[in-house]
Amino acid sequence: MSKSIFLLRHGQTVFNAQQRLQGHCNSDLTDLGQQQALAIGLSLKNKLANKRQWTIYSSPLGRAIQTAEIVANQIGIDPSQIVKDVRLQEFCLGDWEQTYIPDIKEKQPRLCDQRDWYLMAPNAESYYAVKDRIEDFLADISVSDNAIIISHGLTGAVFRGVYVGMTYNEVFSQDLPQNAYFLLANDKISRIQCDIEPAVTLAV
Template identity: 65%
Template sequence: MSKSIFLLRHGQTTFNAQQRLQGHCNSELTALGQNQASTIGASLSKKIGNINQWAVYSSPLGRALETAQIVCEQLGIDSDNIVTDERLKEFNLGDWETCFIPDLVKQNPKLLNHRDWYLSAPHCESYESVVNRVKDFLADNAVPDNVIVISHGLTGAVFRGVYAAMSYSETFEQDLPQNAYFLLADDKISRIQCEVTTVETV
């Protein structure tokens, strides 16, 4: 694959902070989430040479778009240039969307024993469906060779898994950071950690 891809997860959302599942539903970024997006954008600005050679693609879900807009602000890119792409959306988590994770654990105490526990949700989108979405995106010649992608935790893990030909278990052993992002280039994945200043709430 000849593309160079910076892969980002959206910043912390209200639902993330509340331990609620989002999937295809949405909640806004928290102050910390906005700060995470801003910090990653500032880090990206140091990694990217000629910003005019890069395109920005985002999941159409609000939390990803909000992150993309903050990143673009840091990069000096007009947010009108963000391309939304359905293939970058999070897994649809079926009947568990908006549910509180602690409530789900009460119903099934062993739920979190498996890293792919999210996919136990009734009517959840299948792993194969998301793999196919990502494969289609990576093979799409209409997507520029240098692209910044703003996606989600689980879809981002699958994206990295597809790119590096990981097994199912390897894919779900990855972490889902909101204070780091990844460069996918030359068949390698590099993690770039960002130190995010703690946001004080008054």
């Protein structure tokens, strides 16, 4: 049986809103980020015929766990059952972590011409290191055939690229949405847009 995977990025964080790089460091979800996670959770709830068949896997970084817990609660899966997997965490962005993106681009304006400019950070994790851990995850027979995965922008792009065999340039030509998620099944990727409804509110 081939796997069916719902792949999503964590919601907007404080650092996202501030245009700061995170990598392996962390910042909490903003109110918008919580709303994005809630909306995706509600969307997933409506798509899963049997929630008991699905396992939630998350990057161990705080923003991904925070998103995963909101999604789990909306679906009706016990958050304590979330499987944390280091293979899903974001690229380490080396010396640029916590740095403001406009400051980096002001000092190195030509970076704007490169879609993979993040990886130019001194001591950053390499594309191939992340590709290797995603390949390992996809080949892992202990991973459920029905998986909901909460990862990150860049790692999620690599994940989709590995899944369908994209080239390096194709991987970094993808967008990194926080208001959409992806179904990976039968060697195809489907994007599911998930805009926030004005009436959507977090349950207390």
